Amino acid sequence: MTTNGKKVAVVGATGLVGQEMLRVLAQRKFPVSELIPIASERSVGKKIPFNDRDWSVVAVSKDAFKDVDLALFSAGAATSKEWCPVAAEQGALVVDNSSAWRMDPEVPLCVPEVNLNTARKPPRGIIANPNCSTIQMVVALKPIHDAAKIRRIVVATYQAISGAGARAVEDFRKQNLGSHEARSGKNTSVLAGNLLMSWKVDAASGYQEEELKLVNETRKILGDATIAVSPTTVRVPVITAHSEAVTIECARPIDAKEARSLLERAPGVRVIDDFANGVYPTPLDAAGIDDVLVGRIRNDIGHPGGLQMWIVGDNLRKGAALNAVQIAEGLLLTS
């Protein structure tokens, strides 16, 4: 380990999340003594600016992780499956943003505001970063779960296109220049003026894998396998920030006033909730900031003792890059 800073590898450094990881590391003044940007063959040799210097992209290899203190992975599940253990064996703390390791019982699934303690001694040296839509939801639900024990969650998402990667954003911008009207052909490939549900489907249950992540990751992070989750995930014509309409029932009744008070004191949460005066969080408000925004906290008109709320967060920051860097800060920079 270097004395004055950390040697940090970012795997997938040229992708949307990788780029956001570099921005977050710089903004938060994470002590990086040496950066190893890793990407696919066609990016090798490309220069990546970071902290007033250019760093050359290298291909992934065992050597690339030599003496690395921290390896942040965001290059897809196949790359993570193969290379996270290699980086960990070389002694790096590995924080993986893919789905590869999330449900592995030997890999902590961590949102620092919720369960940093479970990540302190990762048996395989790997810590999994949860899925974007799960992270923002559990940040907001954790204080309520602690107070009243959540029994059931019904969640419908409004997910931004940047979650599907840089190419999806480009495709969308091109579509958007054209017409918003219905057209012939396959509407399930058009997002401009449309809504899509194009995540991979688990045929047995009829749920999208994105939806099953909301079920399984929420249980693992909150440490309660008995929480029921009824999810619907939808891609909307928004570039950045996921929004979620969330309905919850708890073991004991809880009202909006108590929930608002809990959320106002919760780390990583900003309450934006004066709805009678038109104040509530939108994706444009959440894009580019760190906090998860919560509004429309209300007593569920359909279920006495239950709650409804609206949770909005930047899917690239808290939903991915920021959460990964916060994990590293929590484990490497504090004693």
Added chain:
Amino acid sequence: MTTNGKKVAVVGATGLVGQEMLRVLAQRKFPVSELIPIASERSVGKKIPFNDRDWSVVAVSKDAFKDVDLALFSAGAATSKEWCPVAAEQGALVVDNSSAWRMDPEVPLCVPEVNLNTARKPPRGIIANPNCSTIQMVVALKPIHDAAKIRRIVVATYQAISGAGARAVEDFRKQNLGSHEARSGKNTSVLAGNLLMSWKVDAASGYQEEELKLVNETRKILGDATIAVSPTTVRVPVITAHSEAVTIECARPIDAKEARSLLERAPGVRVIDDFANGVYPTPLDAAGIDDVLVGRIRNDIGHPGGLQMWIVGDNLRKGAALNAVQIAEGLLLTS
């Protein structure tokens, strides 16, 4: 009453829904012997083409309804409050698309596939057309309610901008030419690349009036005041067709197979549900067609015996104009 056709007044004939009413009347060959297009003062004298003729717009007045057989209203609640009774007193059957009369106990609230019988002898001569988001939901839920008695509905909507009128669509198209990035100023006035909840708020409950309509109108139309509804309504950057993520619980358990079979036989419904092969309804599919599209019918992974589904309908057609014309057809054209 004319012998060969009906004298039909359309109040709000120049609006988005009024125009759609004229299109639907023509497409369905509703027997119109004379058209009285009624609109605000600034449109008076304007020519409205309908059935190979031009008809002059007139202002609203008692005289305008003389000998009218059918008056279709879509000009806002204030106009309907004042003028529906006048038209009815003149002997017209009044079908009102505004919210003015919907919850009046003497006014039937009608979706023909669900409860046409309740509209046969309207005490005031007025029949209310329900709100767009309610209509498509009850068309899909009616056969399930009949079979298994729905006890609870959690619904999150993805509502199209045409529901807010022609000017809102124009504003959106202008925004859409610009940037989708976050900008300074009030994000709650920007819909391009954003999500809004800008319906009027009931301060006591914290719900939008649009949400309370889903609660109250659903109960009235299904004739069951004990159904619990937990709604969230959201405006999305889509021009036409509302989508709804719906989670239901019934008095007896019901599975996806039974629900799909019921929906395949339900009037006004088209099941588009082969999700493992990427087949599900989108707003672009629903825009411009009559049927309510239902897909993603699945056993609720969070609640044994419950269901989740995705309901998409053209908010201007079945959600407004078509439903109003169908009411008129059911009451005036069949014996």
